[in-house]
Amino acid sequence: MDKSRLRSVIESARAAVPGDARHAASIRIRDALLDQPWVQMAGLVACYWSIGAEPETHGLVFALWKHGATVMLPVLRDDDDLDWAVYDGPDTLAPGRFGIMEPVDTRRGIDAIRTAALVIVPALAVDRATGVRLGRGGGSYDRALARVGPNVPTVALLHEGELMDGVPAEPHDVPVRYAATPEGIVRLAG
Numbered sequence: 561m562d563k564s565r566l567r568s569v570i571e572s573a574r575a576a577v578p579g580d581a582r583h584a585a586s587i588r589i590r591d592a593l594l595d596q597p598w599v600q601m602a603g604l605v606a607c608y609w610s611i612g613a614e615p616e617t618h619g620l621v622f623a624l625w626k627h628g629a630t631v632m633l634p635v636l637r638d639d640d641d642l643d644w645a646v647y648d649g650p651d652t653l654a655p656g657r658f659g660i661m662e663p664v665d666t667r668r669g670i671d672a673i674r675t676a677a678l679v680i681v682p683a684l685a686v687d688r689a690t691g692v693r694l695g696r697g698g699g700s701y702d703r704a705l706a707r708v709g710p711n712v713p714t715v716a717l718l719h720e721g722e723l724m725d726g727v728p729a730e731p732h733d734v735p736v737r738y739a740a741t742p743e744g745i746v747r748l749a750g
């Protein structure tokens with residue numbers, strides 16, 4: 561299946577799951593992540609502010625912030641690359657492009673992700689064998705993940721069934737090292 565077809569299949573499957581079931585799954589993902597020592601120890605975390613039927617990150621971002629981590633969220637630039645700004649509580653966000661909430665804080669630049677100790681990314685699917693992820697197709701995270709060093713955990717959050725075989729891969733795709741699913745955290749080859 562090509563990338564755009566797989567995107568629409570997964571988006572439809574996500575939309576078909578009732579909101580309360582998606583919410584319960586997101587809580588399992590959040591708690592599985594918060595149980596990991598390498599999550600608890602990360603002082604600077606790059607995360608995302610979920611939209612629609614994505615695994616929710618609002619509770620995760622809040623919990624990381626409450627535990628004392630500095631959490632950066634993406635600010636989508638006009639060229640689809642990602643700038644980064646720091647979350648400082650629920651009142652410090654405002655809608656950006658596509659209506660996604662973004663921090664109003666000073667932008668730290670596209671290279672700020674290089675300094676993160678943990679990188680949490682959205683995905684529609686991840687390949688179980690390779691860690692290759694399918695995103696929304698803007699190439700934003702392909703560019704952002706290419707800046708992350710080899711020893712930093714990169715984690716894609718997925719709903720059930722989205723860690724799969726045969727995700728189409730292109731040379732620019734940057735694999736993730738972990739998938740966080742409602743069933744738990746999976747270490748990948750990437």
Ligand SMILES: Nc1nc2c(c(=O)[nH]1)N(C=O)[C@@H](CNc1ccc(C(=O)N[C@@H](CCC(=O)O)C(=O)O)cc1)CN2
Pocket residue numbers: 608609610611614634636642658660682695696698699700701
């Ligand atoms: N929560 C979240 N934040 C994120 C991303 C993401 O996938 N999820 N991104 C990941 O890169 C970046 C934003 N990129 C995005 C690209 C497209 C759409 C979107 O909704 N596109 C519509 C089409 C809208 C239009 O063209 O008018 C769609 O896909 O249906 C959203 C975010 C950075 N922040």
Ligand SMILES: Nc1ncnc2c1ncn2[C@@H]1O[C@H](COP(=O)(O)OP(=O)(O)OP(=O)(O)O)[C@@H](O)[C@H]1O
Pocket residue numbers: 563693694695696697698699700701702703706730732733
């Ligand atoms: N490092 C890069 N610099 C510039 N453009 C890039 C880079 N990597 C990927 N792209 C471009 O981004 C576009 C989308 O790529 P792709 O379909 O793999 O997105 P995706 O990984 O699903 O989405 P995303 O990364 O936004 O989550 C491609 O046309 C590709 O050429």
